Amino acid sequence: MRRSTLEEVAALAGVSKMTASRALRGASDVAHDTRERVRKAAEKLSYVGNRLALSLSSQRTNLVAVVVPSMSNTVFPEVLSGINAGLVGSGMQAVFGISDYDEEKEREIIRDMLSWQPSAIIVTGLDQPDDTVAMLKSAGIPIIQLMDLDGTPVDFNVGLSHGEAGRDMAVALLAAGRRKIAYVGSALEKDLRAVKRMTAFAGVLAAQGLSFVAEQVDDGFSSIARGKRLTARLLASNPDIDCIYYSNDDMAAGGLFCCMEMGIPVPSQIVLAGFNGLDLTEALPAPIATSKSPRRAMGEAAARLITDIMRNASETGPKTIVFKPPITGLRTV
Amino acid sequence: MRRSTLEEVAALAGVSKMTASRALRGASDVAHDTRERVRKAAEKLSYVGNRLALSLSSQRTNLVAVVVPSMSNTVFPEVLSGINAGLVGSGMQAVFGISDYDEEKEREIIRDMLSWQPSAIIVTGLDQPDDTVAMLKSAGIPIIQLMDLDGTPVDFNVGLSHGEAGRDMAVALLAAGRRKIAYVGSALEKDLRAVKRMTAFAGVLAAQGLSFVAEQVDDGFSSIARGKRLTARLLASNPDIDCIYYSNDDMAAGGLFCCMEMGIPVPSQIVLAGFNGLDLTEALPAPIATSKSPRRAMGEAAARLITDIMRNASETGPKTIVFKPPITGLRTV
DNA sequence: CCTGATAACGGTACCGGTATCGGTAACATG
DNA sequence: CATGTTACCGATACCGGTACCGTTATCAGG
Numbered sequence: 001m002r003r004s005t006l007e008e009v010a011a012l013a014g015v016s017k018m019t020a021s022r023a024l025r026g027a028s029d030v031a032h033d034t035r036e037r038v039r040k041a042a043e044k045l046s047y048v049g050n051r052l053a054l055s056l057s058s059q060r061t062n063l064v065a066v067v068v069p070s071m072s073n074t075v076f077p078e079v080l081s082g083i084n085a086g087l088v089g090s091g092m093q094a095v096f097g098i099s100d101y102d103e104e105k106e107r108e109i110i111r112d113m114l115s116w117q118p119s120a121i122i123v124t125g126l127d128q129p130d131d132t133v134a135m136l137k138s139a140g141i142p143i144i145q146l147m148d149l150d151g152t153p154v155d156f157n158v159g160l161s162h163g164e165a166g167r168d169m170a171v172a173l174l175a176a177g178r179r180k181i182a183y184v185g186s187a188l189e190k191d192l193r194a195v196k197r198m199t200a201f202a203g204v205l206a207a208q209g210l211s212f213v214a215e216q217v218d219d220g221f222s223s224i225a226r227g228k229r230l231t232a233r234l235l236a237s238n239p240d241i242d243c244i245y246y247s248n249d250d251m252a253a254g255g256l257f258c259c260m261e262m263g264i265p266v267p268s269q270i271v272l273a274g275f276n277g278l279d280l281t282e283a284l285p286a287p288i289a290t291s292k293s294p295r296r297a298m299g300e301a302a303a304r305l306i307t308d309i310m311r312n313a314s315e316t317g318p319k320t321i322v323f324k325p326p327i328t329g330l331r332t333v
Numbered sequence: 334m335r336r337s338t339l340e341e342v343a344a345l346a347g348v349s350k351m352t353a354s355r356a357l358r359g360a361s362d363v364a365h366d367t368r369e370r371v372r373k374a375a376e377k378l379s380y381v382g383n384r385l386a387l388s389l390s391s392q393r394t395n396l397v398a399v400v401v402p403s404m405s406n407t408v409f410p411e412v413l414s415g416i417n418a419g420l421v422g423s424g425m426q427a428v429f430g431i432s433d434y435d436e437e438k439e440r441e442i443i444r445d446m447l448s449w450q451p452s453a454i455i456v457t458g459l460d461q462p463d464d465t466v467a468m469l470k471s472a473g474i475p476i477i478q479l480m481d482l483d484g485t486p487v488d489f490n491v492g493l494s495h496g497e498a499g500r501d502m503a504v505a506l507l508a509a510g511r512r513k514i515a516y517v518g519s520a521l522e523k524d525l526r527a528v529k530r531m532t533a534f535a536g537v538l539a540a541q542g543l544s545f546v547a548e549q550v551d552d553g554f555s556s557i558a559r560g561k562r563l564t565a566r567l568l569a570s571n572p573d574i575d576c577i578y579y580s581n582d583d584m585a586a587g588g589l590f591c592c593m594e595m596g597i598p599v600p601s602q603i604v605l606a607g608f609n610g611l612d613l614t615e616a617l618p619a620p621i622a623t624s625k626s627p628r629r630a631m632g633e634a635a636a637r638l639i640t641d642i643m644r645n646a647s648e649t650g651p652k653t654i655v656f657k658p659p660i661t662g663l664r665t666v
Numbered sequence: 667c668c669t670g671a672t673a674a675c676g677g678t679a680c681c682g683g684t685a686t687c688g689g690t691a692a693c694a695t696g
Numbered sequence: 697c698a699t700g701t702t703a704c705c706g707a708t709a710c711c712g713g714t715a716c717c718g719t720t721a722t723c724a725g726g
Contacts, residue, residue: 003450003473005682016706021684029704046471051448052394053682056385056711071414074407081404084431093445095428098417112426115384117336138379140336224616253616260593260618283557283586285593338712349676354714364674386712389681 004045012041024049055117064094064306065113065121069101069190072221073250075276075295076124079146082299083122090307092119099124101190107132114139120306126151127192142309144302148193149322156309158302160323162193165291166200169245169273172289172327174208178243178271181205182214184230184255185247186222194222194247197275201245212245214238222247227254235262242270249274249281252288260286271330281329289330294323337378345374357382388450397427397639398446398454402434402523405554406583408609408628409457412479415632416455423640425452432457434523440465447472453639459484460525475642477635482655483529489642491635491654495526498624498658499533502578502606505622505660507541511576511604514538515547517563517588518580519555527555527580530608534578545578547571555580560587568595575603582607582614585621593619604663614662622663627656 010020015034023030023038024047030038041047055061066083068076083094097113099106106123110132113121119141126145128136133154136143143155150163173181183202188195205211214237216230227250234244235258246252252274259266266272266286274281277292301321343353348367356363356371357380363371374380388394399416401409416427430446432439439456443465446454452474459478461469466487469476476488483496506514516535521528538544547570549563560583567577568591579585585607592599599605599619607614610625634654642649 003471007682017683018685018707019705022705025684031704034704046468048444048447048468048472050389050450050682052385052389052450053711054448054684056383056389056713057682057684059684059711061385071410071417074410077404077407077410081431084404098414111381114381115387117383117385135379135381138336139381224613228616257616257618280557283561283590285590340712350713351677351715352675355675358714362674367674383712386681387714389683390712390714392681392714 003050004047006047006049009038009041009045009047012045013038061117061119062092063116063118064092064303065097065110065116065118066094067097067099067106067109067113067121067123069099069106069124070221071098074278075293078295079299082296082301083303084299085296086300086303087307090303090310092303092307092310094303101187103129103132107135110135119310120144122146122302122306124148125193126153126157128154142306144305146298146302148196149320150196153320156305156319158298158305158321158323160293160298160325162196163200165275165293165325166197167204168327169197169275169289169291170201170204172330173243173245173271173273174204176271176330179210180213180241181210181243181245182216182234182238182241183212183245184216184227184234184251186218186220186226186230186251188217188247189219191222191247194275198245198247213241222250224250224254224257227251228258229254231255231258232262235259235264244270244272246272246274249276249278249288249290252290253278253280253284256284256286256288267331273330275325277325277328287329287331290328291325292328293325298323336383337380338383339380342371342374342378342380345378346371394450394452395425396449396451397425397636398430398443398449398451399427400430400432400439400442400446400454400456402432402439402457403554404431407611408626411628412632415629415634416636417632418629419633419636420640423636423643425636425640425643427636434520436462436465440468444468452643453477455479455635455639457481458526459486459490461487475639477638479631479635481526481529482653486653489638489652491631491638491656493626493631493656493658495529496533498608498626499530500537501660502530502608502622502624503534503537505663506576506578506604506606507537509604509663512543513546513574514543514576514578515549515567515571515574516545516578517549517560517567517584519551519553519559519563519584521550521580522552524555524580527608531578531580546574555583557583557587557590560584561591562587564588564591565595568592568597577603577605579605579607582609582611582621582623585623586611586613586617589617589619589621600664606663608658610658610661620662620664623661624658625661626658631656 006020007017010017020038023035070076097109099109122144124146125148145153145157147159149159149161216234252272255272273289275291277290281288281290339353340350343350353371356368430442432442455477457479458481478486478490480492482492482494549567585605588605606622608624610623614621614623
């Protein structure tokens with residue numbers, strides 16, 4: 001059972017390939033009943049157009065390549081659905097690739113994506129190595145670097161400053177009277193944005209003559225279970241801390257569960273702070289502070305930016321779209 | 334800055350298009366230094382092959398289309414990364430589409446996916462309407478229906494029986510001595526698999542002369558916050574229940590948080606049961622029962638099934654791969 | 667010296683569509 | 697009646713690769 005082609009549809013309708021093509025695309029210059037005949041023929045053969053041929057011929061794919069580092073965390077799926085949502089009705093289609101937080105892999109995924117001749121590409125962060133950047137540039141399409149603003153963008157840039165987010169959180173926690181602050185994170189060599197938040201946070205502490213009183217870091221990926229485990233380890237050796245800054249909300253939630261089991265009141269005795277503003281944080285039985293990053297909105301913004309660019313490549317809008325995550329879950333004095 | 338083509342690479346290397354093609358694909362019948370010249374030329378022009386042309390010409394895309402209903406839940410991203418993982422090294426590439434739990438949308442997404450001439454397609458569940466099934470069949474490629482086994486598969490089928498999962502959980506909860514059982518769910522008209530679990534669960538109750546003592550259902554999508562809210566509503570009018578079966582773990586986790594805030598001991602006074610076996614459930618401060626569905630493994634199995642089929646279309650392996658989710662978080666007597 | 671095998675490469679015909687340019691028929695217009 | 701115009705439709709040339717077959721040069725063997 002072979003796939004039927006336009007040629008076969010045309011033959012069945014008794015017209016030429018060209019006319020069939022026009023009829024199905026709803027172009028003008030086709031008589032009404034001819035169009036109907038073609039439609040019927042297509043229906044009968046359950047014809048599905050071949051986009052390979054279409055795109056090769058018309059020299060545009062309407063494809064948006066998206067490369068994200070992971071899918072196991074909930075944040076990137078949310079970004080992806082934002083992108084998807086922002087693309088509906090534009091005739092564009094997103095295709096995803098996962099780099100597993102690996103530069104090598106990312107380069108290969110990007111190469112692979114580019115071979116599909118996408119009309120635009122979205123990559124995560126702006127810390128790609130030079131050769132990857134070169135490859136991106138040579139594709140001659142709009143490049144959008146998403147999620148992060150701390151660095152020099154190649155082309156377009158949509159995201160938030162993780163440095164600023166870290167600083168803001170540090171300031172807020174200090175303002176809330178916390179001084180004995182510890183850090184809990186994971187996979188720091190992979191998650192560069194978490195590192196940016198942490199170092200910026202530490203910078204604020206240093207300016208006050210403070211520093212993290214303790215750190216617990218391991219090299220697995222962040223998860224609730226790992227946050228719980230690392231927090232337990234931390235508290236075993238440092239029972240007198242009054243605040244923990246986590247690499248993200250998953251870890252912080254695990255931390256909260258640890259505290260609850262140990263009977264430590266949160267946030268009165270220890271304030272927990274994460275990053276992302278996951279929906280989870282709004283339902284937890286005790287508040288954890290977090291920077292609410294607009295993941296869906298960033299995805300949508302990137303998508304919209306692309307559709308705008310496609311509409312009129314001439315008048316260029318802003319090259320950078322800045323988001324600022326508000327801090328929630330922290331009762332400031 | 335236009336993309337360079339194979340023709341240009343060939344010209345630069347001083348050979349024909351064909352030879353360049355052979356050289357880059359590592360085929361034999363190319364002299365060693367010719368191959369090197371071509372490689373250098375390709376490098377110099379930072380040549381990236383055009384997969385549209387490749388696939389159109391060679392009549393195979395090595396694309397696996399995947400259609401999932403959602404991305405906001407954590408379960409489908411996990412399935413996707415399973416698929417991705419199972420596909421690495423096979424030369425196949427997964428492309429994703431999101432149907433938003435909407436049959437109409439699903440049909441359009443599938444049509445769209447098929448237009449890319451994928452080598453195989455994975456869809457979620459086996460409750461597609463007839464016209465969608467017809468379209469799938471007419472594509473003439475392997476079709477894999479994933480996640481669910483309760484129904485008649487079109488072609489291949491990988492998943493678990495949600496009916497059985499619901500029944501097993503009911504049996505287990507009854508064995509644990511629970512009798513006043515309530516149900517909390519959401520978006521039931523969308524999530525058919527949750528319905529299958531619930532009705533099967535109710536069937537077991539009915540066989541014992543029991544039924545749900547109360548139900549709380551609304552039509553938003555499941556989330557922790559919604560689970561918390563619905564549980565609060567449920568307990569307000571039914572304070573004497575001893576068990577709640579949820580449509581999934583997100584809802585159940587929300588329920589747990591509700592109970593904790595109300596000071597209700599879990600699981601001694603009320604046992605909470607969900608579905609999925611999210612990582613979250615292993616870190617919560619009180620246990621919730623759940624059927625641990627192997628999401629990643631199912632994705633990987635589907636991917637592996639496809640690569641197997643591609644390798645030798647002749648000898649057909651099993652058409653169905655069955656997973657059985659174990660129940661965790663429940664101390665049976 | 668002729669033959670045949672082998673290695674290396676090129677030419678041509680596709681793959682399934684769309685762009686572009688023409689062509690034809692029917693009808694209005696001067 | 698000649699001449700535009702308009703509405704439809706078809707032929708042809710691509711798009712950028714690969715499949716397939718053919719060609720050429722080189723060299724060993726009889």
